[in-house]
Amino acid sequence: MAAVLELREHILNFYRARKRLLDIIIKFILAFFTFLIININIGYMSRLDNVFLIIVLSVICAFLPMNVTLLVAAVLVVVHLYALSIVAALMAAVIFIIALLLYFGFSPKHGWKVLYTPVLYTIKLPYIMPLSAGVTASPISLIPICIGIVIYYYLSGIKASAPLYRQASEDSFEMLLTTVKLIFANPRLFAEIAVVIVTMVIVMAIGKLSFNHSKSAAIAAGAVLNLVANLLICVYFNDTSGVPAVIIGEAVCTVVAYIVQFMLITMDYSRAEYVQFEDDEYYYYVKAIPKSSVSIERKLVKHYNKPEKEERE
Numbered sequence: 362m363a364a365v366l367e368l369r370e371h372i373l374n375f376y377r378a379r380k381r382l383l384d385i386i387i388k389f390i391l392a393f394f395t396f397l398i399i400n401i402n403i404g405y406m407s408r409l410d411n412v413f414l415i416i417v418l419s420v421i422c423a424f425l426p427m428n429v430t431l432l433v434a435a436v437l438v439v440v441h442l443y444a445l446s447i448v449a450a451l452m453a454a455v456i457f458i459i460a461l462l463l464y465f466g467f468s469p470k471h472g473w474k475v476l477y478t479p480v481l482y483t484i485k486l487p488y489i490m491p492l493s494a495g496v497t498a499s500p501i502s503l504i505p506i507c508i509g510i511v512i513y514y515y516l517s518g519i520k521a522s523a524p525l526y527r528q529a530s531e532d533s534f535e536m537l538l539t540t541v542k543l544i545f546a547n548p549r550l551f552a553e554i555a556v557v558i559v560t561m562v563i564v565m566a567i568g569k570l571s572f573n574h575s576k577s578a579a580i581a582a583g584a585v586l587n588l589v590a591n592l593l594i595c596v597y598f599n600d601t602s603g604v605p606a607v608i609i610g611e612a613v614c615t616v617v618a619y620i621v622q623f624m625l626i627t628m629d630y631s632r633a634e635y636v637q638f639e640d641d642e643y644y645y646y647v648k649a650i651p652k653s654s655v656s657i658e659r660k661l662v663k664h665y666n667k668p669e670k671e672e673r674e
Contacts, residue, residue, distance in 0.1 A: 369623065369624060372624070373624070385423045385424060386423070388422060388423045388427065388430065389419050389420060389422070389423035391430070391473075391477070392418065392419040392422040392423060392430045392433075393415060393416065393419040394480070395430065395434055395476060395477070395480055396415045396418055396419060396433075396434065396437060397412075397415055398480055398483055398484075399434060399437050399438060399441065400415065400437075400441075402483065402516065402520060403438065403441045403442065403445075403516055403519065403520060404441060405441045405442065405444040405445040405523075406440055406441050406443070406444035407444075409437060409440060409441060418433055427473045427476075430473075430476060431473070431475060431476045434476055435457040435461075438453055438457075438516065439453050439454050439457065442519065445519070445523060445526050445527070446526040446536065446540075448536045448540050449519050449526060449536075449540055452515075452540045452541070453515065453516075453519075456511065456512060456515060456544075457512075460475060460508040460511075460512070463504055463508060474490060474494070474502060474505035474506050474509060475505040475506075475508050475509050475512070476509070477490075477509070478490055478505070478506050478508075478509025478510060478512075478513065479509050479510075479512050479513035479516065482509075482510070482513040483513070485606050485609075485610050486610050486613060486614055486617075487510075487553075487610070487614075488560075488584075488587050488591075488610060488611055488614035488615075489614045489617050489618065490506050490509075490557070491506065491557045491560040491561045491564065491583065491587065492560070492564060492580055492583050492584060492587070492614055492615060492617075492618035493617065493618040493621040493622070494506065494561065495560065495561045495563075495564025495565050495568065495579065495580075495583055496564060496565075496568045496576045496579055496580060496618070496621075496622050497621060497622070497625055500561070500562075500565060502561070503557075503558060503561055506557060506561075507554050507557065507558070510550065510553055510554055510557065511544065511550065511554075514543075514544070514547055514549070514550040514553075515543055515544050518543030518544070518547065519540075519543065522539065522543065525539065548598075549594065549598055552594050552597075553594070556587060556590040556591060556594070559586065559590070560583045560586055560587045560590075561583075563579070563582055563583055563586055564579045564580065564582070564583035565579070566579075567579035567582055567583075571648055576622055577619070577622065580615065580618045580619060580622060581615075583618075584611060584614070584615040584618070587611060588607070588608070588611045591607045591611070592604060592607060592608075595607060634648075634649045634651075635647070635648055635649075636648075636649060
């Protein structure tokens with residue numbers, strides 16, 4: 362365990378020493394794969410389906426706040442949908458405007474969750490958000506995550522209905538109803554949102570308890586609950602072909618959640634301390650648990666075969 366903790370300290374120290382550069386690289390990678398996934402899944406406008414353009418946009422977003430990446434991704438989605446259908450593009454624009462209003466009103470620091478929830482759903486790893494955010498974030502994270510789920514299901518519905526939009530001679534009221542039904546007439550969307558909300562509430566509730574390893578137990582409980590609920594969803598909607606993906610995805614997401622928890626929240630329960638004190642009105646019982654840390658060995662190399670003057674230099 363000491364070796365693992367030492368590796369963790371090496372990684373954290375490496376990141377702290379090069380934070381600015383690594384933040385730029387990470388934002389570039391995330392932006393690049395986000396824009397690439399958008400082009401692959403809904404690349405209806407051929408002019409935007411260009412790797413060089415994606416690289417340029419990713420470089421620009423790498424030097425700007427994450428919110429800019431969110432806005433650029435929203436614009437790309439709307440423009441792609443405009444090449445397919447004006448109605449689909451307008452509906453997407455309305456969804457993004459509502460999402461941005463909710464985002465800036467309630468959780469302006471969690472914009473990346475709006476952006477990467479659809480991305481994680483696309484690569485079949487959607488459960489990373491409720492499990493990892495449940496132990497590291499606040500309940501307000503539910504808002505951007507649920508918005509991201511709505512965006513994913515809307516874009517998936519548009520992709521599945523693309524032939525209908527292409528065959529339509531013009532954007533009519535019927536197409537508007539079809540577009541609205543992609544959101545509000547999809548029971549699986551609301552089932553997914555309910556599962557995410559319940560999973561995060563369970564993970565947060567268990568993680569805040571005072572027993573040892575509560576956060577690890579919270580991830581395990583959330584993973585089991587999430588797995589059972591999503592298997593029931595697959596059975597209810599006759600999607601038995603999606604069962605293997607659910608099981609494999611849940612396993613991978615659980616491992617990722619434990620890695621996130623280990624990197625951000627690691628406590629040494631063997632050195633827990635209990636403190637009791639009182640004032641005029643109350644008795645106070647405090648349980649203090651130190652964070653797990655190890656001192657990294659620093660090696661000093663001394664050269665004996667060099668002249669004293671050279672060694673001083």
